[in-house]
Amino acid sequence: MADLTAGQNNSPKGGDTADAVRAGLARRNRKQKILQGLGLGAIGFAFLMLFILVASLVSSGYQAFTQTKITLEVYVDPEEIEPEKLPRGGFKDVLQASLSELLPEVDTSDRATRKALSGILSNGAQFDLRDRVVADPALIGQTITMTVPVSDPYDQLNKGSIDRDTPEQNRRLNDAEIAWFDQLKAEGVISKPLNTGLVTNADSRFPELAGLKGALIGSFWALFVCFVISFPLGIGAAIYLEEFAPKNKVSDFIEVNINNLAAVPSVVFGLLALAVFIGWFGLPRSAPFVGGMTLALMTMPTIIIATRAALKAVPPSIREAALGIGASKHQVVFGHVLPLAMPGILTGTIIGLAQALGETAPLLLIGMNAFITSAPAGPFDSATALPTQIFIWADSPERGFVSRTSAAILVLLGFLVTMNAIAIYLRNKFERSW
16 A cells, blocks of 8 residues: 555656646746846836936036136226216226236237137126116225126136137137136136026026026916916815716716826927917916916816825725714815825825926927016016026027036926925825825
8 A cells, every 4th residue: 555655656747747836936936036137127227317317417517506707806997987977887998907907918909809808707797897886886986806707718618618729720719818817817816616696697698697597486486376276276176076076977078088188298288378378368478477377287187186096095984984973075075084185185286396397398389488687576577487498598509508508407307306305205294094
């Protein structure tokens, strides 16, 4: 009997089954390892692309966060600037005379030489001097100290973007102009401080003067209008569809179209705003108010979907318990369900606003890419936004705008990361597990 049992256990059929099982386990383990490797490879590739993107932006944009400036002792000559003629006056000639004192060996009798010498200073230097004198006419006849930006070619030279070994005819600065700058640098009047003008100045055709102030304020007003419109309407529509609307073909049709609207390209909303808000209603072009309404149309489906998902996540037992103690439907929704769903609603809203902040196509179609040299005072004034400002600078031929474009992208990414971090914080802090 024992021999028979042993013979059955050692039969070829039993051994083949065990081998097949072991081979199957080996194949499954091998496929699992391959799948894990592919997943890790995909994540690693994504992080690599992200690193390359950020590294390329930082490498080309960090220079925009500093600005080359020159410090001058300016004698406000009464013969050039007369109190009774302000704000007119020879402010440029006064600055040129101060610069000539630092380079006494340069013969300024030649008009071309004087023009080249004054080209060291930014075009905004004369307006800085004008504003100071207009604010305090007592400065006329005195010597004041001014620190003003240099023009873009000299700024690029100081930052190493102009190769001195390039043949003179192929450089923006000739050998004499480079020698002037080197002498000024040796005298200690050249500095490279933090470029606060990047966020305190509005746009300008001169790269050394261009800033993001107008775009930042324009984006603020556009997002504010977007939030004021989309947040209450989106939450109200979601509450009605999820809690009060009857489940029939009409509500199903509305739900399908809301989901479809969330996937519509943003340029379609721009065309709609161009035809309706500007074409029919006659609202002003380039206004953040129109941009905010356009972004609200685009953001509202996202808020509705996020709000409905947050409401669905609240357990039915909450509703049943409230109804069981005599609460009305409205009291259940607004007193119990909505407060519990609010963390998810805020998360979806912030993510939707972050998406709206980075949109460019609809804002271009309504004209928010105009050249605006002053920050808007309200939502109805002409303005740009961060994405459209990046588009404008990227399309500019001056080399100085290359670094400023990358710096503006970094600022935009900073806002997007901050908004998403706030959404994650709110979700982790207030979200409950049921």
